[in-house]
Amino acid sequence: MVAEGDDLAALILSAAQAGGDGPSLVGGDVVAVTGKIVSKAEGRLVDLSSVEPSPRAHRLAAVTDKDARVVELVLRESAAVIRARPGVLLVTHTLGFTSAMAGIDASNVGRDDHVLLLPENPQRSAERLQEALSTATGVPIGVVITDSHGRPFRVGNTGVALGVAGLDALVELEGEPDLFGRALSTASKFPLADLVASAAVLLGGEGSQGTPVVIVRGLGVDGGRRGSVADLVRPVGTDMFAVPDRDYG
Amino acid sequence: MVAEGDDLAALILSAAQAGGDGPSLVGGDVVAVTGKIVSKAEGRLVDLSSVEPSPRAHRLAAVTDKDARVVELVLRESAAVIRARPGVLLVTHTLGFTSAMAGIDASNVGRDDHVLLLPENPQRSAERLQEALSTATGVPIGVVITDSHGRPFRVGNTGVALGVAGLDALVELEGEPDLFGRALSTASKFPLADLVASAAVLLGGEGSQGTPVVIVRGLGVDGGRRGSVADLVRPVGTDMFAVPDRDYG
Numbered sequence: 001m002v003a004e005g006d007d008l009a010a011l012i013l014s015a016a017q018a019g020g021d022g023p024s025l026v027g028g029d030v031v032a033v034t035g036k037i038v039s040k041a042e043g044r045l046v047d048l049s050s051v052e053p054s055p056r057a058h059r060l061a062a063v064t065d066k067d068a069r070v071v072e073l074v075l076r077e078s079a080a081v082i083r084a085r086p087g088v089l090l091v092t093h094t095l096g097f098t099s100a101m102a103g104i105d106a107s108n109v110g111r112d113d114h115v116l117l118l119p120e121n122p123q124r125s126a127e128r129l130q131e132a133l134s135t136a137t138g139v140p141i142g143v144v145i146t147d148s149h150g151r152p153f154r155v156g157n158t159g160v161a162l163g164v165a166g167l168d169a170l171v172e173l174e175g176e177p178d179l180f181g182r183a184l185s186t187a188s189k190f191p192l193a194d195l196v197a198s199a200a201v202l203l204g205g206e207g208s209q210g211t212p213v214v215i216v217r218g219l220g221v222d223g224g225r226r227g228s229v230a231d232l233v234r235p236v237g238t239d240m241f242a243v244p245d246r247d248y249g
Numbered sequence: 250m251v252a253e254g255d256d257l258a259a260l261i262l263s264a265a266q267a268g269g270d271g272p273s274l275v276g277g278d279v280v281a282v283t284g285k286i287v288s289k290a291e292g293r294l295v296d297l298s299s300v301e302p303s304p305r306a307h308r309l310a311a312v313t314d315k316d317a318r319v320v321e322l323v324l325r326e327s328a329a330v331i332r333a334r335p336g337v338l339l340v341t342h343t344l345g346f347t348s349a350m351a352g353i354d355a356s357n358v359g360r361d362d363h364v365l366l367l368p369e370n371p372q373r374s375a376e377r378l379q380e381a382l383s384t385a386t387g388v389p390i391g392v393v394i395t396d397s398h399g400r401p402f403r404v405g406n407t408g409v410a411l412g413v414a415g416l417d418a419l420v421e422l423e424g425e426p427d428l429f430g431r432a433l434s435t436a437s438k439f440p441l442a443d444l445v446a447s448a449a450v451l452l453g454g455e456g457s458q459g460t461p462v463v464i465v466r467g468l469g470v471d472g473g474r475r476g477s478v479a480d481l482v483r484p485v486g487t488d489m490f491a492v493p494d495r496d497y498g
Contacts, residue, residue: 001428083489090489098402107437110429152401152490153347154409155481156419156440158447170405179250179459180359188356191405195451198407202444202468210428219451232404240332240339241401241490 004043008033009132012213027139030216032200035118035147035162036108037212038125044117045109046073056249064089070104070115077102077117079236081248095122096233097160098242099149108210118162119145123229126163134166140223142166146197152241159197161229167221169193170231191232253292257282258381261462276388279465281449284367284396284411285357286461287374293366294358295322305498313338319353319364326351326366328485330497344371345482347491348398357459367411368394372478375412383415389472391415395446401490408446410478416470418442419480440481
């Protein structure tokens with residue numbers, strides 16, 4: 001169990017050492033870490049009894065059948081409300097991406113009437129953790145801080161990157177040749193860090209079986225920094241779907 | 250290179266045998282196969298010179314800057330047009346899911362002026378392949394037929410299942426305990442087959458480096474059939490986003 005102030009790099013290195021018969025981390029490994037334990041280490045736990053909902057939070061809580069105090073926290077973390085329906089509050093986070101409840105969650109928190117916010121700046125958290133792991137091991141390591149998001153069109157949560165360091169977040173394939181030399185189209189973008197996050201969801205699971213750190217070996221990342229998680233998020237105003245369908249006040 | 254009429258199960262078994270030093274497939278393996286090679290084996294190649302676009306196809310081709318003959322094929326495969334913009338034609342496929350261009354694609358096809366449709370019934374294709382692989386090996390094998398789709402909110406294509414057999418498409422986690430015994434919420438659905446498809450995209454890549462078959466070992470699937478790919482698709486009329494924003498005629 002991770003608590004506020006814990007040194008995640010040290011915890012990860014010691015857990016990796018304990019688990020394996022080979023070296024704990026090798027050059028080119030990507031360490032996928034849930035945003036949840038990053039938030040816990042950063043002390044992002046909020047006591048709901050300390051939250052005073054605004055009138056807007058009360059209105060949206062009534063529409064969505066959600067706790068007005070949690071809705072208040074969601075609104076504080078959000079730039080726009082995209083959809084509010086019974087059971088659904090989808091927002092564009094101040095960090096740029098669109099997701100349900102601004103990533104605020106009560107699962108695996110372990111304290112009644114408390115919720116956990118996302119890390120304050122998960123891109124920076126990823127960069128710090130990457131630096132700590134690379135320095136401690138002396139080899140290039142990549143880091144992806146992960147979450148799982150629901151999605152339009154399909155059922156179920158898949159992995160997304162909240163922060164990424166030491167590997168490309170997005171790989172542009174436009175113009176690369178196919179098997180027959182024909183150039184790939186503009187649609188060919190490979191969201192490497194999100195795919196790593198989905199692999200971590202597949203292997204890490206959820207609930208009581210959840211494993212908060214997954215080592216992805218064999219991708220051969222070089223530890224360089226090119227771009228950031230912002231490469232994976234469609235900029236506000238350019239997405240056909242991240243648009244409010246009405247005025248949410 | 251896969252051609253019409255090829256026996257995919259035989260090709261997969263012989264390629265797996267050639268590659269490894271252990272047994273080619275072991276019980277519990279999931280074989281992720283791109284829809285592209287399933288389509289090729291099923292002869293879903295269409296010569297565009299044989300396609301006569303309708304007036305509606307011409308109109309939508311003008312809006313989207315796309316080949317009217319390809320748009321005609323997209324419309325024949327679709328139940329509804331969700332968005333048409335320059336460079337974008339997003340439809341709900343007659344198979345139920347929503348994606349760009351009804352999955353019709355010219356990459357890795359290898360013949361000018363030809364495109365490949367999706368398998369006619371990829372769920373049935375998955376079931377047949379699963380039966381053939383399980384019978385040939387004598388152990389339970391899972392099969393996921395995969396594609397990659399773009400997505401609202403985020404950049405890049407992730408993996409989706411077009412057909413699934415021998416493993417759960419979707420795992421419902423609602424009510425399962427978290428680390429502290431608190432029940433997980435209704436949002437906790439684990440889209441196992443889509444996550445396998447994303448792992449296959451991560452490992453298989455795209456373009457000239459593309460690997461059309463990926464073996465996912467260690468998930469321990471039991472080969473049973475529970476549900477289908479339909480479990481992963483939000484039913485028409487229930488999705489907040491798979492809704493046309495105007496009349497596309």
